[in-house]
Amino acid sequence: MPKVFNYTDRVAIPKQCIISKTLVTEADEVYLEVAWDFSTLELPSDAVVTTEVSAIGTFRSVFFEHGLIGSAVLPKTRIRVTELRNPDLIKFRIKVTKKNAEGIPLIIADIDKVSPTLDKKWENGSSLLKRRKVDHLMVPWELQFELGVPVLCISGQKDLWYQLLNRAPWFDPIALTAIVETVFLWSLVEKAAPEDSEVFEQWKKYFISLGCSEEFYSRSFDSISLFGDEVNDIREMANLVASNFCHRFKFLELLSTICESDGNR
Amino acid sequence: MTIECRIFNEIGQKRYIQLLQSKPVDLVEQVSHLCSLNEFTVGLGVNIELPPFVSRGDLAHHIDDWFESNPTKISYAGSSLFWDWIAGSWMKTLVMADPRYVNIGTIALPQAAKIVGSEYQRWALTEGTTHYHRHLVSNPYFSLVANRDNEKGALCLLESNVCEPGEVVERIAGTSKFNSGSVCQLATLLYVDLSTGKRRSKFSVSPGNPKAFSYYFGQIDLTVDYKSMTVDQLLDLLPSNFESRVALARADLDTLRRET
Numbered sequence: 183m184p185k186v187f188n189y190t191d192r193v194a195i196p197k198q199c200i201i202s203k204t205l206v207t208e209a210d211e212v213y214l215e216v217a218w219d220f221s222t223l224e225l226p227s228d229a230v231v232t233t234e235v236s237a238i239g240t241f242r243s244v245f246f247e248h249g250l251i252g253s254a255v256l257p258k259t260r261i262r263v264t265e266l267r268n269p270d271l272i273k274f275r276i277k278v279t280k281k282n283a284e285g286i287p288l289i290i291a292d293i294d295k296v297s298p299t300l301d302k303k304w305e306n307g308s309s310l311l312k313r314r315k316v317d318h319l320m321v322p323w324e325l326q327f328e329l330g331v332p333v334l335c336i337s338g339q340k341d342l343w344y345q346l347l348n349r350a351p352w353f354d355p356i357a358l359t360a361i362v363e364t365v366f367l368w369s370l371v372e373k374a375a376p377e378d379s380e381v382f383e384q385w386k387k388y389f390i391s392l393g394c395s396e397e398f399y400s401r402s403f404d405s406i407s408l409f410g411d412e413v414n415d416i417r418e419m420a421n422l423v424a425s426n427f428c429h430r431f432k433f434l435e436l437l438s439t440i441c442e443s444d445g446n447r
Numbered sequence: 448m449t450i451e452c453r454i455f456n457e458i459g460q461k462r463y464i465q466l467l468q469s470k471p472v473d474l475v476e477q478v479s480h481l482c483s484l485n486e487f488t489v490g491l492g493v494n495i496e497l498p499p500f501v502s503r504g505d506l507a508h509h510i511d512d513w514f515e516s517n518p519t520k521i522s523y524a525g526s527s528l529f530w531d532w533i534a535g536s537w538m539k540t541l542v543m544a545d546p547r548y549v550n551i552g553t554i555a556l557p558q559a560a561k562i563v564g565s566e567y568q569r570w571a572l573t574e575g576t577t578h579y580h581r582h583l584v585s586n587p588y589f590s591l592v593a594n595r596d597n598e599k600g601a602l603c604l605l606e607s608n609v610c611e612p613g614e615v616v617e618r619i620a621g622t623s624k625f626n627s628g629s630v631c632q633l634a635t636l637l638y639v640d641l642s643t644g645k646r647r648s649k650f651s652v653s654p655g656n657p658k659a660f661s662y663y664f665g666q667i668d669l670t671v672d673y674k675s676m677t678v679d680q681l682l683d684l685l686p687s688n689f690e691s692r693v694a695l696a697r698a699d700l701d702t703l704r705r706e707t
Contacts, residue, residue, distance in 0.1 A: 189670050232672065236623050242593060243623040245674065265525065279672040285680065287672040393457055397489065418458050 459487025499544030600632030636696035
């Protein structure tokens with residue numbers, strides 16, 4: 183394990199001092215909204231604060247100088263990050279610096295790799311997917327389509343409903359990936375009834391955010407397509423959507439960590 | 448070569464990456480064919496010229512000029528579907544222009560494995576990869592854009608060959624903290640001879656080579672906010688193992704200032 187020296191009495195900024203989230207406007211502009219309260223950290227009022235934003239898989243990063251720390255409380259401030267590829271994967275670092283006698287800006291406090299709360303547009307679909315406890319269900323869980331709306335039914339037997347939702351960190355990586363792929367196939371071939379079009383539209387937007395093009399989505403598929411010439415295209419796209427879903431929520435890493443920690447017990 | 452500018456659709460991009468990974472002997476022809484198929488691409492309604500380039504800087508300017516002439520297409524600069532199609536469509540021309548292959552002529556293209564190299568990310572800008580800076584076509588453009596206010600300061604990222612970017616690009620472009628601003632300018636002064644615009648001889652030899660550069664700034668990253676420092680301050684900050692390179696850098700910096 184590499185040794186980290188602290189030459190500047192650098193203060194580690196606690197996460198709870200910061201509130202941050204990403205915002206996506208109607209015009210698809212993306213902002214990082216950040217606010218903080220560093221008043222308990224006793225930082226000098228003439229220190230300077232900078233936010234450095236980057237995203238996985240991007241060349242560019244965004245540097246935003248907030249100026250003097252002053253009262254150490256920052257009201258909500260928006261930093262435009264639209265130009266970053268994968269703005270849904272941004273992480274940021276906040277640095278508080280003060281120049282020494284030679285004019286070198288030393289970092290006196292910082293926090294790194296902060297992930298903001300994601301805009302609703304990029305949530306993992308849990309708000310779209312209804313979950314329901316079904317007492318008599320004889321399999322652990324099952325995706326059902328009730329009145330044109332996908333519902334994740336979880337068995338109420340043996341306390342599974344509670345256990346799976348609260349005590350099984352592997353549940354989302356394993357169950358949701360397959361479910362997203364199934365819902366994608368369903369949404370491609372089903373025609374939404376007028377009363378369900380809002381749910382349908384939300385899923386459509388969600389799949390487009392996961393890499394399916396509008397052009398592909400607007401092609402007219404039906405249940406026969408799943409067995410016809412177009413089956414390979416559809417399967418490939420479903421696989422791509424599921425892969426991007428997995429990648430977005432780092433399910434592979436998460437599962438690997440879970441397996442590793444289980445193995446160490 | 449002027450052709451209609453297109454982007455891959457998602458399936459086209461997937462096929463493209465599969466081709467790069469499988470490296471068939473006729474890779475270049477297969478890639479060219481894939482890029483031309485309506486089934487796997489979407490036309491953007493404008494043309495693009497894909498001439499042969501050897502220098503990363505020339506290639507970067509060419510793409511930059513295209514975006515300037517087609518301002519409504521700038522959003523595609525953030526799309527891997529766009530960059531992968533451009534890279535695939537340009538592959539044959541760029542490879543044939545590369546000095547390492549030029550003697551082979553038009554009869555036999557170099558082996559696919561050599562073109563792709565050990566990492567297919569040189570030609571494919573895949574999502575989520577940590578090797579995005581290795582993309583041979585997009586990286587020169589991004590390097591130019593990130594250093595637009597001081598293009599000369601980004602020479603270390605732009606002077607080398609398109610198909611063989613070299614170690615300086617790998618070290619400097621690969622870290623977002625180094626690839627723009629005064630840190631990038633510092634790397635240029637240390638490793639590029641401004642009078643010739645080419646890398647200094649023995650630039651990769653220890654001490655003070657690009658590897659040491661990235662190690663040093665990696666070490667002080669928690670202590671010093673070097674991104675906010677001027678290039679003169681950074682030259683003062685470098686440790687003694689960079690001494691001989693700092694002297695050359697200062698001389699070039701003085702000449703540059705006298706000229707401007």
